[in-house]
Amino acid sequence: MLKYIERIKNMNLFTAYNTNIDAIKYLTKEDLEELIKNYNPNDIIKKIEEYPREIKEKIDFIARLIYSIETGKPAEVPLTNESLNNWFNKIKYNEERMGGQAGIVANLMATLKLNKVIIYTPALSKKQADMFVDYENLLYPNVEDNKLILKNVKESYWDSPTKINRIFEFKKGLEFYLGDRKIVAKENGRFIVASRPESIRIEFKEEIRKFLPQIGELVDCAFLSGYHSIKERYSDGKTAKYYFKKAKEDLNLLIKNKKIKRHLEFASISKLNIRKMVIDYILSSVESVGMDETEIANVLHVLGYEKLSDNIIKKSKIEDIIEGAKIILDNFDNLEVVQVHTIYFILFVCREDNPLSLEQLKECLEFATILAATKAKLGNINKIEDLYEGLKVPYNKHKDLFFKKYCENNYKIVSVPSRYVENPKSTVGLGDTISSGAFVYYCSFQ
Template sequence: MAYDQSQLEADIAALDGLPVYIAYNANVDAIVSVDEDLESFLERPPDPGETTPPTRLRTKQELATAITRTMATPGGDEVAMTDEFSATLEAELEPDSQQMGGQAGIMTNLLSSLGVSPITYTYLLSPTQQSMFDHPERVRYPRVDDGDLEFVSLADILNTDRTKINWVFEFSAGDELFGVRAKEGSRFIAASRPPEFDLFTGEFDTVIDQVGTVVDGALLAGYHNLTPDHVDAGYEETLRHARDVIRQLRSESEVDVHIEYAVTQDESLRRQMLELILPEANVIGIDTNELHMVQSDADLDIGDRTLSTDHGFDPDEILTHYRVLAALREQLGVECIRLHAMEYHLAVMDEYLHPDAVKRGLEFGAINAATKADRGRITAPSDLETGMTYEPSAKGREAIEVLADQLGAVTEDGALCTPTVVACPNRVVEDPAGTVGIGDIVSSSSFALELAVANGISDRDP
């Protein structure tokens, strides 16, 4: 059955009051368009578009290197800044706009707008950050008082004057910087890494199992925010602690955990996340650029296929995506990995939720993605009417047919739904109002709806 208005209404109704835990990273995104004004602010890099940026940005020239490199390659990218350079940008560069940023912040805003009841933890909550929550009255914050866990209003939590600001440099296809022309629209993020970031949360870590007893699922992200400045001797101790916190979260109840992956140029951190954090998930959310990095880090053997780094659409690429996801899922031992690509969404799974629930989640995620891309933000369920005006991608349908043929399966209304593979076309907005956070929108809306509807169909055979 094709996704229609009645299905949208049913999905929105299913989310009402759903309790979900969300952590760790919320910040403010300062949005800057890539144009002549930005070029005059930056310093021309050597070999624009060709040079790989350093793992910590320190100068305007290194920032220009990172932006032009991202414009020359598919997908977006993110690189951390030093505290000194972060302060320079805050003092000298005026953003075009500001909005909620950070995966936990973006996911909280979306889900609270759709009627979900989030419990959100983030390590910095300044007055500026607090003002970025669209529905603070619907969001609860965990606080430990004399050993007892309580959930309080965001209005009662202000723990710093400092605001974590990430700088987001957005460009459309055809935009140019230092002679490098973007072949597709995307963004580069220059991320701040304040020293206050810590995956050790004191007393809260010891009682987080109580959170697990009152929520249906958890959306966890932000592990990529670690830098060498946050740890004494490598990342292992901190990430082992973070792993133990996940285990403690679901020690008293069966809580599905979604971990949203994110790019970091720190290879050591990526490998430690791969070993210690990702295997703890029930489901992992990832995009094509991130999947390319993980394939390399995990040294996956998928025969003679390799992930393409070229621009343009190739329907056969879905076969490579499928093989990489299947190999990665097996290596990590997780139940499901969900890929959000430009033209389609693809889930590879084993003993996860019922495939019908996953299919509904992916279709709902496509509606949310189109709405976010068109409007720039989602603040109410009625906004999703915008997403319904965009048709499922014809290219996505074509790719999914290729995968279905390979698997000996059949599609229905462009979607593939089997016990181990689910795929649906995305709804693509050619000229998006913004690209930051669309992957987080897809993952959180898909995961929340999966949870909300899974119980109603769990007694049916796949």
């Protein structure tokens, strides 16, 4: 384990944009019964079949939550009716902690003692700032006297809104009845009711934006996320296209003075138009992308591979996922690596001329599985010594199917089995943990 930490200790990482506070509820049978008792079961079943892609009323939430539990597939669905906030706020949550991919990754990498972690988020209230770990290597960009100054995150807050996501965690085996229909959770998972405040925009403040080339000079790699929360249109008339064009320009500003590696962490995106813009503007501009099997299926669907997309959604076969990753790599010359994380394995697909050896690629993924197992087992990683807990977690029962390293028709492909925690304390942020761990380790070889 110390070998892994030694390799990344001199790395410098920049991460943006999305941070929020996760209000977490660990669901019980009684919680589900309380949610559905005031509804006709047939109405909920009908709504499940409609598959609402946003939460406009309570039954949309209940239907998508039950669908997620029954299929075992984690999901994130935006709350578009802000008047429901009061109802969600009345739920008794078990805990609050850092949420949002950029926030989770910043805390993780600062805790792993990277040399420098620079975090940028467009909203940093005091409550949000207090969710960051208090380490000297975790910094926020400020501008003073027209100069870029990096300060401790906890000292950088201002009067801004706080974004709160509600996370509903469920464990494998959780069961309840919806009328005569028995619902049983197939896997451990979570359902996220995603907040999309109008006032929080995925962009850099202009005073910071002009220093992006300088920030790029200070780091070795950038982990970028949050584009899924861009709205199609805002009350001031600005559109998603406006923000995606700026985001693409910002990606280029980061590498203006130094050619750093940039990673896009994909996310569940309900609106096809936004999903397509993430692909057209952002995926087309980065060197690395991370996603789960549902997200790779969604990208393939946009690219016109409907049959393969459907197969991945229904069966999650490694052969189909490898084929899908190869297609994405072939469609985007800018990409060096496609990383896919599932419950049972993590996958790297690269071109044959990738500078890393198969053994080095495997090492990146093995590091990522240890991080994920530690977070799943403990709920969070608070110190480097916690990683020994992850090392104790065995590989999953299908391990013999996934430990592969091979070249195939101009590709380097490596898959590593996950270390499977039977009863995880939490599943929120596992994908972000895997992707960031694998990406930072990958960049350490460059």
